[in-house]
Amino acid sequence: PNLSDIIGLPDFDWAARHYLPTKNYTYxxxxxxxxWSYRNNLEVFHxxxxxPRVMVDITKIESTLxxxxxxxxxxxxxxxxxxxxxxxxxxxGELNLxxxxxxxxxxxxxxxxxxxxxxxxxxxxxxxxxxxxxxxLSSNDTETQDLLxxxxxxGANAIVFTVDSAADGxxxxxxxxxxxxxxxxxxxxxxDYYKKVSTMTDLPVILKGIMTVDDAKLAVKNKVxxxxxxxxxxxxxxxxxxxxxxxxxxxEKAPEVFKQIEVYADGGVRxxxxxxxxxxxxxxxxxxxxxxxxxxVFGTKGIEKAIQIIKHEIAIDAANLGVGNLDKIDPSYVQWxxxxxx
Ligand code: FNR
Numbered sequence: 001p002n003l004s005d006i007i008g009l010p011d012f013d014w015a016a017r018h019y020l021p022t023k024n025y026t027y028x029x030x031x032x033x034x035x036w037s038y039r040n041n042l043e044v045f046h047x048x049x050x051x052p053r054v055m056v057d058i059t060k061i062e063s064t065l066x067x068x069x070x071x072x073x074x075x076x077x078x079x080x081x082x083x084x085x086x087x088x089x090x091x092x093g094e095l096n097l098x099x100x101x102x103x104x105x106x107x108x109x110x111x112x113x114x115x116x117x118x119x120x121x122x123x124x125x126x127x128x129x130x131x132x133x134x135x136x137l138s139s140n141d142t143e144t145q146d147l148l149x150x151x152x153x154x155g156a157n158a159i160v161f162t163v164d165s166a167a168d169g170x171x172x173x174x175x176x177x178x179x180x181x182x183x184x185x186x187x188x189x190x191x192d193y194y195k196k197v198s199t200m201t202d203l204p205v206i207l208k209g210i211m212t213v214d215d216a217k218l219a220v221k222n223k224v225x226x227x228x229x230x231x232x233x234x235x236x237x238x239x240x241x242x243x244x245x246x247x248x249x250x251x252e253k254a255p256e257v258f259k260q261i262e263v264y265a266d267g268g269v270r271x272x273x274x275x276x277x278x279x280x281x282x283x284x285x286x287x288x289x290x291x292x293x294x295x296x297v298f299g300t301k302g303i304e305k306a307i308q309i310i311k312h313e314i315a316i317d318a319a320n321l322g323v324g325n326l327d328k329i330d331p332s333y334v335q336w337x338x339x340x341x342x
Contacts, residue, residue, distance in 0.1 A: 003298045008269045009309060012294035012302070017091065019297045023179040024088040028293045029235040030173045037242070038234030041268025044242040045277055047338040053322030062315045064326040069107050069206060069285050070158055070226055070262060072130045077279060077326070079107035079228075080303075081266045081287035082134030082160060084183035084206075089296035095124045096296050100303025102126035104311070107285070109134050109160050112147070113183055120187030122154035134160040134208065136185040140192055141200075146199040156203060160228070163189070164209025171238040173234045184236065191222050197225075211240055213249045216257050226262035226284075233267055233289050239302030243267045247281040251331060272313025276321060280329045 001017040017025050061323040077206070082100055086093030101108035102125070109132045111120045112223075118133060125131065133156035137144045151159055165184030189197075198205050212215050219227045224249035229243035229250075243265035250257050255261065258281070264288030265278050275286045288310070289334045290316025295302035314326075323329050 003301060003305060003306070006298075006302075006309075008313075009288070009291040009295075009306060011296075012291055012306060015293035016297050017085055020089065023177055025084065026174055026177040027088055027179045028083075028290055030171050030179075030234065031238070032236055033172055033238035035173070035234060035238065037231055037238050037240050038052045038268075041242045042236050042270065044244050044268065045271070045274045048244075049335040049339065050173040050321055051321060051333055053118070053333070055171050055324040056104040056324050057320065060317050061324060064324075065311060065314060067285065067326075069264070070132075070206075072107070072157060074107055074130075074285075075105035076314065078275065078288045078307075078310055078314075079109060079285055080292045081233075081289040082098060082109040082111035082162070083203075083289045084111045084113035085115055085295050086296065087113075089293050090299055092181075092299065093296070094121050095301055096300045097292060098124055098129070098131070099126070099300045100292075100295075100307065101127045101131075103300070103304050104307035106183070106307055107132065109263040109287070111183070112136055113185075118154045118156075122156075125155065129210070130157045130205070132156065132160050134162060136165065137189065137193075137197060138163055138185070138192075139189055141196075144331055145294060148197070149155045149201070152203055157227075158204045158206055159201065160208050160246055161194075161197065161205050162208045162210065164230065164236050164240075168234070170238065171235065184232070191218060194222055194224070204292065209236075211246055212256070213226070213246070214252045215248075216250050217254055217262070219262045220257055224261060226264060228287065229263065229265040229283070230267055233250065243283075244278060245277060246248060248336065250280045251266060255282065272310060272315070272317035273321075275284050275314050275341075276317055276329060277334055279326065280331050280333050 133151040193289040205224040206226040231240040
């Protein structure tokens with residue numbers, strides 16, 4: 001496959017399946033157990049129909065894609081979610097993701113368990129490039145302080161503390177192919193510990209892996225500046241909800257959360273319309289993991305193309321949906337009664 005053959009984001013999965021050694025591809029592709037959550041992340045978007053409005057002035061839609069994430073400016077409400085082991089896709093690993101994100105002016109969240117160190121990634125940043133550093137933090141204060149200090153010294157603009165991995169994911173597919181599955185570390189910590197962590201750094205510490213309205217409300221209560229609704233790409237707990245389902249739950253039971261803190265989401269996002277459905281509920285930015293890891297088989301050019309594709313799809317889908325200004329999208333653009341044929 002050539003980069004010119006890539007039409008949409010799912011084509012990067014197809015290309016990577018052809019290019020990569022089976023073990024490398026399998027590590028990226030894997031979901032937990034029977035992979036129900038992995039599939040549900042992809043399929044859930046099709047359960048909710050759009051309600052396109054017609055005869056709306058959409059001439060300026062493209063100019064309304066830029067947004068802020070925790071006050072930083074980006075060209076679109078999308079980001080590269082943190083994924084471990086970038087070198088499984090390309091020898092330059094995370095450096096390509098970083099450079100592609102800079103070229104497309106979107107946010108990149110490097111993973112702690114990356115193929116390059118926090119410092120190596122920082123050294124390759126573009127002038128003024130904003131990155132949010134993903135960390136797993138244990139209740140060992142010395143280790144935690146060290147990771148927070150390294151992230152700060154490397155110029156990270158925020159910490160993404162992943163909290164959906166209290167234990168290993170149950171990764172059958174990876175085990176079958178004899179590939180180590182870990183992209184998480186035990187992170188058995190509590191809300192009390194979050195309070196402590198937030199006093200150990202002056203960087204904002206956001207939480208990744210919120211899966212219920214209950215915990216979203218607790219995040220507000222504990223003064224978390226932002227949360228990422230995520231089930232880790234369906235890699236941790238099979239049966240966990242997709243971020244769209246969690247966003248719907250928040251919309252129904254505590255819609256004020258979307259105004260109280262910034263809410264981001266990831267998992268299964270492959271098309272412009274998927275992004276629009278999340279944004280319509282009040283999600284501020286949407287992350288993609290595997291599509292970028294697979295795009296990396298083409299190096300930085302692949303990352304840039306992936307960004308172009310999703311941005312273009314957001315713009316044309318918004319236009320066809322009758323959304324003239326992305327800031328103004330709201331839940332009325334989606335039929336929230338799910339299709340009953342799926
Ligand atoms: C991940 N994810 C992840 N998350 C995290 O917080 N720390 C990590 O180290 C990793 N590692 C990782 C490796 C690989 C190969 C994948 C595919 C995913 C989860 C990631 O941040 C994100 O939540 C999902 O990838 C989003 O789902 P999609 O876009 O891959 O469907």
